[in-house]
Amino acid sequence: MNTSVVRWGACSFLWRPRPLAVGMALVVLALVLGVLLLGTGTLSLSPAEVLDSLLGTGSNPAAERIVQRVRLPRVLTAIFVGASLGMAGAIFQSISRNALGSPDVIGFTTGAASGAIALIVLGDAGPLWTSLAAVLSGMATAAVVLALSGGGVLAAATGWCWWA
Numbered sequence: 135m136n137t138s139v140v141r142w143g144a145c146s147f148l149w150r151p152r153p154l155a156v157g158m159a160l161v162v163l164a165l166v167l168g169v170l171l172l173g174t175g176t177l178s179l180s181p182a183e184v185l186d187s188l189l190g191t192g193s194n195p196a197a198e199r200i201v202q203r204v205r206l207p208r209v210l211t212a213i214f215v216g217a218s219l220g221m222a223g224a225i226f227q228s229i230s231r232n233a234l235g236s237p238d239v240i241g242f243t244t245g246a247a248s249g250a251i252a253l254i255v256l257g258d259a260g261p262l263w264t265s266l267a268a269v270l271s272g273m274a275t276a277a278v279v280l281a282l283s284g285g286g287v288l289a290a291a292t293g294w295c296w297w298a
Contacts, residue, residue, distance in 0.1 A: 164213065172205045245275025 140147045172188075173179040179187070179197055186192035187201035227235050238244070249271020253259045259267070 168209050168213070171209055172201055175200075175205065240279055242272050242275050242279070245278075246272030249274070 136151055138149045140149045169181050169184050172184045173181060177197065177200055179201070183192060183194065183197055184201060187194070187198040188206070190198065192198050223236065227233055230240075246268040250264050250268035252271075253264055253267040257263075
């Protein structure tokens with residue numbers, strides 16, 4: 135693999151052209167698909183009209199309003215949620231040291247959903263309390279999984295096991 139080291143002051147970085155090129159190609163693909171997606175809907179717009187609406191140079195105020203106030207927030211939300219889920223999966227896999235690891239396999243998803251469902255059924259809670267119950271029950275599930283696994287990081291750091 136063609137790897138070189140780039141030094142900048144006290145910092146140094148590994149420069150790998152192939153992953154950078156693939157990443158840039160995926161960013162360009164996401165931008166092109168985003169522009170195409172902004173043009174779909176009840177009011178169909180061409181890519182040129184979408185770009186004019188985004189830049190504020192369009193002659194159609196209705197298209198500008200629909201693109202900027204309705205469609206653009208949806209596309210940006212989809213991009214950021216997808217990126218967040220990808221990062222969360224990568225972090226989870228690196229922490230568990232398992233390339234196939236995911237929260238639903240270990241039970242975090244079920245634990246979080248069970249807490250949310252329990253609060254919905256037992257109490258008449260709104261979205262804030264329901265999401266708080268999901269987070270807390272997911273964390274409780276994580277604690278139980280950690281305890282059942284022998285302590286994980288805590289056991290490795292302190293040499294302590296709860297059954298020893």
